[in-house]
Amino acid sequence: MYTVTTPKTEKELAAYYHFRWLCLREPWGYPEGSEKDEYESVSEHRIIIGSDNKIIGCGRVHLNTSEEAQIRHIAVDNTYRRKGVGKIIIDTLEDVAREMGAERAVSNARESSIPFFSACGFMIQEDAPTELGSLKRKMVVKYLADNHVLILHPKWCAELQNTWHERIPISEHMGILLHQYTERTIETRASLNKNINLHGTMFAGSIYSLATLTGWGMLFLQMKQKGLSGEIVLGDANIHYHKPVTMKPRAVCDIESVDAKFDFLRNGKKCPASLNVNIFDNEDAVAEFTAQYWILPSKQN
Template sequence: MYRIATPETEEDFARYYDFRWLILRKPWNYPPGSEKDEYEGVSEHRMILDGKGEIVAVGRVHLNTSEEAQVRHIAVSGDHQRKGLGQMILSALESVARQLGAERAVTNSRETSIDFFQSCGYRVEAEAPNELNQLKRSQMVKELTENNVLMLHPKWCNELQQTWSETIPISEHMGIKIYQYTGRTFETRASLNKNINIHGTMFAGSIFSLATLTGWGMIHLQLKQQGMDGDIVLGDGDIHYHKPITMQPRALCNIETLSGKFDSLRKGKKCPIKLQVDILDGDTPVAEFKGVYWVLPVTSTT
């Protein structure tokens, strides 16, 4: 399980900066402290924690102008690369930038990171000053709109959204929309106004429905990835609530939480899939859902 967190205490920031130095500066023989600059105090910082609370990725964003945000210092642990964490931390920073009113994001990318940023919607605009006086960099730009988040297989996502609308009416009433799909991470969002209780927070039942539908959608898209089809039903679900939702309901399912194989489905047998969905209020984790779904072979009607 991975979750986005914001460093708040002195201890949090000590761990955060130490990780940043370890990944981005130590390999080039730069001393501790070189990972910081004059923008730290006016920046928004985010980190990704694993299930043990260890930092596995970090990143930072600050405003250059009221319209432009700069993304810097994205770092992912070598042991956790190629798991979508770079996309996850970048998406969180872009979300912060949008909330601050930025209309575009810029980053000065090392040559080795250009492909990553291009895959996330950035384009090379110009050369940038070298980093550490030796690493060549390019300035990359992305226009920030609600419609340019990473959406792998948009046709599948649109079909899934339509299926929910037609066959699961509660999804329409709750305002549940697919926000992004990277192949490894699936995110949905709901309307707080359509699910608000007398306390001004989201109904617990609505949170549960958002979580179960997100897990269902993740399995549906993974089946698509493998060229398979099946009827997905929830077998068991357990949710733990920690804080109320008062702002932006979000649900995230990462592929690392899935356990189970679709092999038996190819043989015409049902298969169980376990997964976890993290519920957030903006960037704040508020609940965890663990579910067991059954994928049933599609029976012929002819």
């Protein structure tokens, strides 16, 4: 049985880097320490532990840009190669990249590794710089999509995402993305790495912004369903924080919490709309957001 985890303690990190060196640098005669680079502190590191509690695989991912994640240092113990360990690492790092808000993942693959990356859905994009002075490499890319979520009305959802990024640019810098929409529920997510404070948790202001945009997005999509349009503004809001966010920021708004007088909007009047948004850290409820919005009629109504 394999366990995927993040090395955190000094002992775990030392074992992780030693394993990376043994697999990726020592065979070529490079000294211990050469397995590290300047991106270690801004990267997410993952290791796979085998049944004997020893590291059997590892990998790392960091952001090149807000849209692109770089996967590096994939290593598997010789005994466990061709047993699916490498695929587990890639799948894990892709999930991390999605949580960071990346739209695509890239890696510089040695020629001998290209069949593996191809089997994982990557495509060759261009030549990459040689590694260790002589090993030829290709840059491979994979566009990330989550096939396990339900997105109804994808055109409206794409319009909402574009509206956030164009009219509220900070939403893109925060890595806020529409994750799921079912007509009755909207779920958004944010990148923890882009909103992390000195305590290693999510800024309270970032949580508030995520909740505000989630409620805003629910009203935007509800108006689309009803053939209405208008300007959504936040009137008043309260948020209660119970626990810090340390892993995966999620915000969920259910239609049952929405109380909106859309008939007012149809009649060209200002529409009051109240709702609740629940904030989760992965599956743990951590905050509750209650808000009063106003939808101002537009000339189209």
